[in-house]
Amino acid sequence: MEITGGGRLVVRITPSDLGKRVSVRRLTGGSDGAPEFTDTVGVLTSWNDGVMLITRRTGEVVTLDDSTLVAGKVVPDAPARRRGPSATRAELIEAGARAWQPVESERLGTWRLRAAAGFTRRANSALATGDPGLPLAEALDGVRRWYGARGLTPYVQLQAASPDVEERLGAEIASLGWRPEGATEVWTGSLARVGDLAADTGRVVLGRSPDGEWLRRYHRAGGGAGEHVLHVVRSGPSTWFATVPGDADGDGDDGDSGDGPAAIGRCVADGRWAGFMAVEVGPAHRRKGLARAVMAALARRALDEGASAAWLQVEEDNAAARALYTGMGFTAHHGYRYFRDTSGGTA
Known part of the structure; x- marks a missing residue:
């Protein structure tokens, strides 16, 4: 949290910081004269009429009243995770795609629409990596139509080339009404x-x-x-x-x-x-x-x-x-x- 030399907490974010990764502290209660605070870190997705939406890395969207803020600042992107063998995200994304191939596939820009009669989410989801070639809302509409035509639930598997891009894109997808689920890690x-x-x-x-x-x-x-x-x-x-x-x-x-x-x-x-x-x-x-x-x-x-x-x-x-x-x-x-x-x- 941002603390001045006198120990005072300061809110240093504004609605102009939409899309940035922020850390905020808010007052959530207290007892016996001692206040209680909650910290939230994630992408600032929305800030309208005194209501803020912050999307965590997990995809959870936190709604809070800006009048409860006692501190806030823009923070750097999270550091890269500890790794085994040297590898880029892109290298492992491609290896994973080659190892589990769908029955049917079609390109949407660099995104890949994949279907296999519903057998596993991995083979029945749009692999969202790179640029779909359309504004995100339109790309998601295309995903919805493609899977709807096949009688399948539309899913997006978000694997971006960097953690900050993935976090921001995930926040935007969530803001468009798509629910995050199935958190998975790639280990080496x-x-x-x-x-x-x-x-x-x-x-x-x-x-x-x-x-x-x-x-x-x-x-x-x-x-x-x-x-x-x-x-x-x-x-x-x-x-x-x-x-x-x-x-x-x-x-x-x-x-x-x-x-x-x-x-x-x-x-x-x-x-x-x-x-x-x-x-x-x-x-x-x-x-x-x-x-x-x-x-x-x-x-x-x-x-x-x-x-x-x-x-x-x-x-x-x-x-x-x-x-x-x-x-x-x-x-x-x-x-x-x-x-x-x-x-x-x-x-």
Whole structure:
């Protein structure tokens, strides 16, 4: 907060700072003569008739009365996140797009409209990176029409080339009535370290295509094997699938074998990168090191193909996965978020 030499809090922002990243402190109550304050940091999206809207990096929009302000200032953009292997956002965005390709795609400027009959948001959202070639409101109308024509919910996956651009664009998209959801992070790590995670990977069976058992374990497929599902999961420059059979851990029939393999995983080798997806372990087989064994086996295959760095995506609220990947040496590189159209129309 801005504090003068005499210790007085000062409001140093005005409506002319719209679109800038600000930090404000407001009075929110108090008891026993002691005031209570709340701090908010984000993009100043609107300031009209005494009401301010500030959009946080998470996409949450905070509404506050400017009469409650006790301090405020424009602040620098947030520092870049801690990284593993050196990489730009653009490099990882493209690697992620190549590793999970939709059935249908169309360009809107440099944005990419993607559809796969509703199978995963990632394959059924507009990848908003770069310039759509239209004013934002018109671009979002185009997104709405394109997905509406296919009977799909319009989604935008916002991944900009820099955190400040992403934060400001996210605030603008939210101000146009699109609801943020699905906060996700891209993590990176050393592929060689992943390959060393498990001494014994002999139980892991690798293949070039998912069989029926693999699809039964993969929860996003819902046990189905429609052509749109197969198209997406098979896509990528060099894609491998890992399976640990249901009885491979020596426990025999533990009540879970009828639900598919004990563990599965997917990896896409692409130049120096190896992307990990669909790593799942059956409930009855957890805490036995199977996730590490699956990823180690896939990593070794990707290393054989010349890859050296690893990436994966993890949702911000998936505490178990985040703990697992932290233990494997992965660190957060950047985050992204989806925005869902809430207009209910197709105009």
